[in-house]
Amino acid sequence: xxxxxxxxxxxxxxxxxxxxxxxxxxxxxxxxxxxxxxxxxxxxxxxxxxxxxxxxxxxxxxxxxxxxxxxxxxxxxxxxxxxxxxxxxxxxxxxxxxxxxxxxxxxxxxxxxxxxxxxxxxxxxxxxxxxxxxxxxxxxxxxxxxxxxxxxxxxxxxxxxxxxxxxxxxxxxxxxxxxxxxxxxxxxxxxxxxxxxxxxxxxxxxxxxxxxxxxxxxxxxxxxxxxxxxxxxxxxxxxxxxxxxxxxxxxxxxxxxxxxxxxxxxxxxxxxxxxxxxxxxxxxxxxxxxxxxxxxxxxxxxxxxxxxxxxxxxxxxxxxxxxxxxxxxxxxxxxxxxxxxxxxxxxxxxxxxxxxxxxxxxxxxxxxxxxxxxxxxxxxxxxxxxxxxxxxxx
Numbered sequence: 001x002x003x004x005x006x007x008x009x010x011x012x013x014x015x016x017x018x019x020x021x022x023x024x025x026x027x028x029x030x031x032x033x034x035x036x037x038x039x040x041x042x043x044x045x046x047x048x049x050x051x052x053x054x055x056x057x058x059x060x061x062x063x064x065x066x067x068x069x070x071x072x073x074x075x076x077x078x079x080x081x082x083x084x085x086x087x088x089x090x091x092x093x094x095x096x097x098x099x100x101x102x103x104x105x106x107x108x109x110x111x112x113x114x115x116x117x118x119x120x121x122x123x124x125x126x127x128x129x130x131x132x133x134x135x136x137x138x139x140x141x142x143x144x145x146x147x148x149x150x151x152x153x154x155x156x157x158x159x160x161x162x163x164x165x166x167x168x169x170x171x172x173x174x175x176x177x178x179x180x181x182x183x184x185x186x187x188x189x190x191x192x193x194x195x196x197x198x199x200x201x202x203x204x205x206x207x208x209x210x211x212x213x214x215x216x217x218x219x220x221x222x223x224x225x226x227x228x229x230x231x232x233x234x235x236x237x238x239x240x241x242x243x244x245x246x247x248x249x250x251x252x253x254x255x256x257x258x259x260x261x262x263x264x265x266x267x268x269x270x271x272x273x274x275x276x277x278x279x280x281x282x283x284x285x286x287x288x289x290x291x292x293x294x295x296x297x298x299x300x301x302x303x304x305x306x307x308x309x310x311x312x313x314x315x316x317x318x319x320x321x322x323x324x325x326x327x328x329x330x331x332x333x334x335x336x337x338x339x340x341x342x343x344x345x346x347x348x349x350x351x352x353x354x355x356x357x358x359x360x361x362x363x364x365x366x367x368x369x370x371x372x373x374x375x376x377x378x379x380x381x382x383x384x385x386x387x388x389x390x391x392x393x394x
Contacts, residue, residue, distance in 0.1 A: 051359070054359060054360075055359055055360075058359075058360050058363075062199075062360060062363050062367070063199055063202040063203050063206060064206060065367055065370075065371065066203045066206075066363075066367070067202075067203045067204075067205075067206025067207040067210060068206070068210065069246075069250055069367070069370050070203065070207040071206075071207050071210035071211050072243075072246050072247045072250045073247070073250040073251060073253075073254050074092075074095060074096075074099075074207065074211060075211055075247065076247070076251070077091075077095055078091050078092050078095060078211045081095075088211070088212055088214060089208075089212040092207075092208050092211040092212045093208060093212075095211075096204050096207060096208050100200075100204060106281070110277060110278050110281065113275045113277065113278045114275075114278050116275065117275045117278055117304065123307060218236075218239050218243070221235065221239060222235050222236055222239070238381040238382075241377075241381060242374075242377045242378060242381060245373075245377045246370075246373060246374055246377055249370070249373050250370070252334060252337045253288060253370075255337070256287065256329050256333055256334055256337070257284045257285070257287045257288060258284060259329065259333070260283050260284055260287045260325055260326065260329050261280045261281060261283050261284025261285075261287070262280065262284075263325045264276075264279055264280045264283035264284070264297070264322060264325055265277055265279065265280025265281075265283075266280075267321050267325065268280070268301070268318065268321070271314075271317065271318065271321070273301070273304070273305055273308065273318060274304075274308055275304075279297070279301055282297060282300075283297045283322065283325075283326075287326065287329065288366050288369075289353070289365045289366060289368075290330075290349055290350070290353055290369060291350065291353070292353070292365060293326075294322065294323060294326035294327075294330075297322050297326070298319040298320075298322040298323050298326075299319070301318045301319055301322055302315040302316070302318055302319035303315070305317075305318040305319075344369070344372060344373065344376065344392060344393065345391070345392055345393060348372065348391065348392045349368075349369055349372065352368050352369070352371070352372045353365060353368040353369065355368070356368035356371060372392060375388075375392065376388075376389050376392040376393060377389075379392070380393075
């Protein structure tokens, strides 16, 4: 018994010495999340189904969203006219007809300048390409030699693959391309114009109905929340906050876009760039597209100014002026006019614009940021969706 006890004590002492010499393993921290695999799968399936529905029914969703955002931007004017004892439906109709008439008159007056400007872009790009190649730091003679060698190889390959003379008994068949038919192009162009006019008409009607109805839809949503007064009060507060936030954002965007257009027009006119009014309208419209719009205006104006003035210095001055105007608007004016509740994460904005642009094309680029603002405003007011609103915020 004594020997066995001593052996046990020796073994325990050796284990204690080994444990003392070896570093202790850190305690493992387990992250407990309330999310289950089944719930995650349902969320992924619902997201994919929503994306498919948005892409498949884009012809319905796009006019509805554009009309909804236009109603948010124009509702303050209708509210002010209603205070002057003018019927809401009449003021909404007059406002929409006035805006459509102004857009049509402006487009007609600037159509000649816009067509000339579009015709100048290919020539400006070619002139800029030739100027860059003629610079000392441009492509060297080795690249030119490689291009000539590639052209000679291609020509030799074409000559070697020419068909040999065929027998007289074999009939040779040659497929001719159909001749140019202007009627087909006129018909497709007419259909495109009619489709665009139809979309503008649908947007105008949706905007009119939303502005004429006032807060009728909000009252209907409040009735759907439940019979208790507390739920109706909470729903009313949330809807009012969402409405005010989205309306504030739309008014700020409309004001800054008009300001950018005027600043671009006056700056280009002072420098002496032709078709400055067209550039001002384009800058105001493309200002609604973050990042992409400013780059497009700076690039296009640089090409046209290089064709007009013939120097790279003037092209850099024109493009730099455009970028300075957009930068002042994006980094100083808009954050000052917009409250912190409307501030968005730049990464979320960029990814969102790319996603909506892939989904709806040019309409997705224009509607991407307003849709993200709407989603953030809704998520901030719903308990279970607040993490999503926090992720989208700055």
